[in-house]
Each structure stands twice: as C-alpha cells, then as structure tokens.
C-alpha cells in the first residue's frame with residue numbers, strides 16, 4: 074500500500090478541492106505524451122480534471138495530486154493504463170462526415186473494383202478505430218457496393234484495449250445508432266437487443282480489431298488499398314504526425330488512398346502523397 | 362430559404378425541433394397532428410423541403426400522414442423524417458415501407474438531427 078497521507082489537505086482554505094500542482098500538471102502532461110503521444114497543452118488543462126476525477130473518486134483518493142503520487146510510486150498497476158485511456162477522446166460515429174464515404178462509394182471503390190478485379194481482394198485499415206463505427210461503416214459500404222464475393226480484410230486498430238473490446242462486440246446504444254447511420258442500414262445489418270442494437274455477424278466478422286500504437290506502426294500488416302486515419306493526428310506534435318504519415322504510406326499499396334479527419338492535412342508533413350478531391354472530401358493517394 | 366415543417370403533439374418537442382432546424386437555416390412551420398399537417402402541406406406544399414414527424418398523435422398519426430403524403434405525386438421530392446419514441450424494428454420497417462426517408466428514435470440531440478439531415482442531403 075502506498076501511504077498517501079501528507080499529500081495535502083482535502084480542501085484548501087477557501088473550501089475548494091485541492092488544485093493540481095504545477096509540478097504534477099507537468100508530470101501528467103509528460104506521462105500522457107510518453108504513453109500515447111497525445112499533446113495536452115495549457116489551453117486544455119481542464120481535461121485532466123474532467124477526465125481523471127472519476128478515477129480519483131473511484132480509488133478513494135482526494136485529488137489529482139494523490140493520483141500522481143500513486144502512479145509515481147507504483148510500476149505496473151492497471152490504473153496507469155486507465156489514465157491514458159481516460160485522456161484519449163474516443164468520440165466517433167457511423168459514416169462520420171459522410172463525404173469520405175461518398176468518395177469511396179462514388180469514385181474510389183468503382184476504381185479499385187476495376188483495378189483489383191482479377192484478384193478480387195481488398196484490404197482496408199481503420200487506424201484509430203475507437204469503438205468500431207468507422208470500420209463497420211466501411212464494411213457495410215463494401216457489401217452495399219457489390220463486393221460480397223470478394224476477399225475482404227478490414228483491420229481496426231487503436232491504442233486503447235478497452236475501447237477495442239467494445240468494438241469487437243458490435244453492440245451499440247440507441248443514441249449511437251441514431252448518429253450518422255442511415256436507417257436502411259440499421260434495419261438491414263442490426264438486430265434489436267433490449268435497449269441496444271447488435272451488428273449482425275455478417276458485418277462483424279469482416280473486421281479484425283487489434284491493439285496498435287500508431288507511433289509504432291512501422292512494420293504493420295499490409296499493404297492496404299484504403300486507410301482511414303481520422304481524427305487522431307490532431308492530438309500529436311508535428312514530428313509524430315510526420316512519422317505516422319510515413320509509416321502509413323509505407324503500408325499503403327501503390328494507388329491506394331488515405332483519408333484523414335476533416336480538420337487534418339498532410340501540409341508540411343508529407344511531400345509525396347497526392348491530394349485528390351472528390352466533391353467535399355479530400356483524400357491522399359499513394360503514387361503508383 | 363429552405364422550409365421545414367415540424368409535426369408533433371407536444372409543444373415542447375415542436376419548440377426544440379423548430380429551434381434546431383432554425384439553427385440550420387430553415388424557416389419552420391408547425392402542426393400538432395397529421396390532419397393539421399396535411400392541411401398546412403396543401404397550402405404551403407410546394408415550398409416545403411422537409412417534414413419531421415412524430416408517430417403517436419391524436420386525429421392522424423405520423424404513419425398515416427406519411428402514407429397520405431406519399432400517395433400524392435405532388436410531394437414526391439419532399440423529405441420525410443420520423444422522430445419518435447417507437448423503436449421496435451418492425452415499426453421502423455413499417456415507416457420506411459410507408460415512404461419515410463429517415464428515422465430518428467427519441468431521445469435525440471441536435472447533432473443526431475444534423476447527422477440525419479446530412480444523410481438526406483438536407484444540410485450542408
């Protein structure tokens with residue numbers, strides 16, 4: 074047991090909960106940066122409080138400073154991983170932003186169908202898969218696009234194991250299936266399970282979820298025809314972004330496509346991927 | 362300006378949905394049940410782009426409203442979205458068969474409405 078007495082009073086003189094000390098603030102910043110690559114700058118320091126106080130309470134600690142003391146004093150406790158997972162943003166939805174999925178449906182999938190026709194094989198990667206909606210959206214799109222009798226492999230990876238466990242179940246709340254999922258897909262690919270909705274096995278077995286830290290994605294599987302790496306680069310510093318883009322490009326098939334989040338670009342980060350605009354979507358193509 | 366109609370017997374829901382749609386740039390009119398909505402539609406019909414309609418309402422329910430609208434070729438381009446507490450899969454199917462284009466299960470959030478409108482091409 075770690076002795077946590079003497080870390081400080083529960084309340085300060087004004088009756089406020091003890092504030093995170095300057096040193097511990099820097100410690101947490103570093104800890105999250107090393108553990109997941111995520112940069113938490115001073116404008117976002119409220120995130121520590123918002124995301125970690127539930128852990129503080131659950132562990133019967135008194136403050137974020139106590140939590141810091143705990144992880145400084147212990148090596149391999151589950152809470153170390155939980156802190157990293159609590160600090161990542163997992164928000165996602167089916168067919169997020171629509172435009173990249175429309176680009177696939179209208180242009181890219183028909184192109185790949187012609188190109189890969191003889192082998193009838195397509196490999197896709199959802200590189201920050203979170204709870205799986207993106208990977209499963211790709212799976213539904215492929216079935217709708219007439220790829221049923223193709224050899225299809227969709228990889229879904231994320232740094233957070235707990236979110237991947239959810240992804241694998243393919244079970245979503247009503248709120249989640251309300252968001253972004255066309256109702257025609259809901260009735261075709263889901264069954265009702267009490268208050269939740271269960272993706273049918275037909276879709277679930279198209280996707281394989283595995284833990285992967287994008288910063289170590291150098292020798293990943295591949296090559297991939299389509300990579301979705303959306304709404305995760307924004308959290309990293311420029312060096313890490315550049316390195317991840319290079320790693321992705323190295324597993325992208327010649328002529329393969331990369332989709333980034335709506336607020337993300339390769340400007341100043343990669344010189345060889347080719348920008349391709351499809352309607353409202355921008356994707357990047359690996360030169361042949 | 363694009364025009365939308367909100368049909369719900371709850372004044373509070375009409376208010377919330379109305380404000381949400383106005384926030385997306387729609388001009389909004391309201392009706393409290395299917396019968397009122399049909400009357401309003403016959404008056405304003407050609408200007409309307411979108412109808413958000415509840416299921417359970419007195420006078421005429423949302424499902425019958427959808428069937429009525431779809432039986433009239435004048436409204437073939439009108440986007441119809443059900444917004445309802447009915448969540449049984451058979452009911453969802455019935456609404457789609459009747460001609461609804463999208464379906465939102467209550468409770469909703471403005472984001473949910475926005476995402477669905479995007480699917481319908483009713484929001485940039």
Ligand SMILES: C[S@@+](CC[C@H](N)C(=O)[O-])C[C@H]1O[C@@H](n2cnc3c(N)ncnc32)[C@H](O)[C@@H]1O
Nearest residue numbers: 109161162165201203232233286287303304305
């Ligand atoms: C906001 S979600 C994006 C989900 C989905 N791609 C989308 O656009 O909706 C970001 C995800 O990135 C994951 N993530 C954060 N750092 C990562 C890293 N270093 N390697 C892999 N995944 C990471 C988080 O766990 C989280 O699930």
